[in-house]
Amino acid sequence: MTAVDVARHTALLTGRGIRRSTREVDALLLAVALPVLLMVLFVVVFGGALRPDGRYVDYVVPGVILLCAGYGAAQTAVAVAGDMTEGIVDRLRTMPVAASAVLTGHVVASMARNALAMVAVVAVALALGFRPSAGPLQWLAAAGILALFVLAVSWVSACLGLVARSVEAASGFTFAVLFLPYLSSAFVPTETMPRALQGFAEHQPITLVVEAVRGLLLGTPTTTAGAAVLWCAALAAAGATGAAVLFRRAR
Incomplete structure (x- = not known):
């Protein structure tokens, strides 16, 4: 099979x-609406207490963008588990389809969904008063880091x-990803946390x-x-390697 066939x-x-995502309107709306509602909650309800100068929106927006990206990407587990349990993968194995394309298709579709969700979150943030000072290169660098995340x-x-073993079990991972940003600097500075949590919060990937x-x-x-x-x-790299090994072994 040639590289052109794989592509x-x-x-x-x-x-x-992507078409599957457009049919699951409830999941698509949740992936966009939940981060937007959290941002409104933190900025409008809690923002005055967290930063009386009214600029908490500038601090929290990057964290909400990351929350949106992480939650949307975690939905890949649900999609893959659904294909495995519903027999879609078994059917694809009987066809002249590149094995690598099965999982890569899920991952690329996830990135497309998340790009749309993050654009929506940034648009709402601008309406709430978010005023970034980044130039084109800084925006491009930030988008690259988010895409890699x-x-x-x-x-x-x-x-x-x-x-x-089931779609329900896979969906549990989405809650873990949704919770992890709260143990980072996404919403509050890590130095305000109890000392026992500071070491973890300061060095975990989401804070970085x-x-x-x-x-x-x-800026x-x-x-x-x-x-x-x-x-x-x-x-x-670890996820792609592990997924390739697991996919070859899966029945």
Whole structure:
């Protein structure tokens, strides 16, 4: 099978994943509406207490964008588990379809869904008063880091979708990803946390990514961009390798 065949199969299965998302309107709306509602809650309800100067929106928006990206990417586990339990993968194995295209299609579709969701979140943030000072290059760098983060979470999600025994079990991973940003600097500075949590919060990947994105968008100094890229690249490589091994072994 040639590289052109693999690319064509990947494009077809990516299109399938995107069309499937458009049919599951409730899940698509939740992936967009939940981060938007959280952002409105934090900015309008809690923002005055967290930052009386009214600029909490600038601090929290990068964290909400990351929350949106992580939750949307984690839905890959549900999609993969659904294909495994419903026999779709078994049927594809009997056809002249590149094996790598099956999972890659899910991952690329996840990145497309998340791009749409993040654009919606940024649009609402601008309406709430978010005023980034980033230039075109900074926006491009922030988008690249977010895309790499989505890629990493999507591949790890694909692994979990392959080992999950049901769609319900796979959906549990989405709640873990949704909860993890709260133990980072996404919503409050880590120095305000209890000392027992500070070490974990300061060094976990989400803090590194959110601080890098925040620094790029707000024009503040950031030293975590390199570490964030390394973390995401390592997770993406590990997830892709693990998914390939698990997919070959799965029946």
